[in-house]
Amino acid sequence: MATIEDYVSGKVCEQIAKSFAIFDAAGKSSLAGTRIGDILQENVRQLAPKKLTIDDAVELIQSARRCAVGARVCMAVHAEAPLTESVFLDELAEEMAKAGKARLSTKAEAITNLKQYRKPIIVTKVSGKYAEICPTWAKKCIYWNMEKHRLKCIQR
Numbered sequence: 001m002a003t004i005e006d007y008v009s010g011k012v013c014e015q016i017a018k019s020f021a022i023f024d025a026a027g028k029s030s031l032a033g034t035r036i037g038d039i040l041q042e043n044v045r046q047l048a049p050k051k052l053t054i055d056d057a058v059e060l061i062q063s064a065r066r067c068a069v070g071a072r073v074c075m076a077v078h079a080e081a082p083l084t085e086s087v088f089l090d091e092l093a094e095e096m097a098k099a100g101k102a103r104l105s106t107k108a109e110a111i112t113n114l115k116q117y118r119k120p121i122i123v124t125k126v127s128g129k130y131a132e133i134c135p136t137w138a139k140k141c142i143y144w145n146m147e148k149h150r151l152k153c154i155q156r
Helices: 004-009 011-026 035-045 054-063 090-098 107-115 142-148
Strands: 050-052 067-071 085-089 103-105 121-126 129-135
Touching: 004 011, 004 090, 004 121, 011 035, 011 142, 035 142, 050 054, 054 085, 054 107, 054 121, 054 129, 067 090, 067 107, 085 090, 085 107, 090 103, 090 129, 103 107
Parallel strands: none
Antiparallel strands: 050 121, 067 085, 067 103, 085 129, 121 129
């Protein structure tokens, strides 16, 4: 399971980079039913990525105690990606802001941030709680790339 410390320390970015090395080595091949595919799926299963509508994302933000907005964590791995900013919730928001990786925001600012991007929105569990709302860039999103390699992981 990814933890708040994994996000703050950058460990989650190391894991993303390793996953993309696997995807690159696999080319267009399916990873379904392979040992490495099973390991990837098991690791991501704990993150429970779920595709959200904007209304679902707004509801999560409204129910949060605290929000922060910052560059998607994968931007550290994919600097060429277009900038979109994730919304971090509660304890993750506080710790990402303390680490200088996000800025605390109001709920209204967090909602406005998400609405400006026309991207699929994925929410991820961090430390066992849905805490990262990400307007993904599917080309370099770990979840969408897993799906591309036939490793189903996104709840719809």
